[in-house]
Amino acid sequence: MKKVLVCCNTGVTTSLLVAKIKAVAETRGLEIEIEASPISTAADHISDADAVLLGPQVGFAKEAFEEAGAKNVRVITTEDYATQNAKSILDSIESIL
DSSP states (O other): OEEEEEEESSSHHHHHHHHHHHHHHHHTTOOEEEEEEETTTGGGTGGGOSEEEEOGGGGGGHHHHHHTTOSSEEEOOHHHHHTTOHHHHHHHHHHHO
16 A cells, blocks of 8 residues: 655644545545645654655755655645645645555
């Protein structure tokens, strides 16, 4: 099973977003583990993740995540993040994996 980590400042907004992404993944029959994490504790989880998505407000950390060994790091578009567009974000996850 593929694992995806979604990060923002505190993990609250991404927790809501992850719930929506999981619902869409379920309707598509995808076996994917997605979890939310605040950027402050994300380093504890990146070694297990097949992909890391960053909220636009923490997109500045993309290079640091890559240098720390995170695989397939992407920044969620501001539009998709603001509208909680789970379908588009899941499409992006599928293209990464």
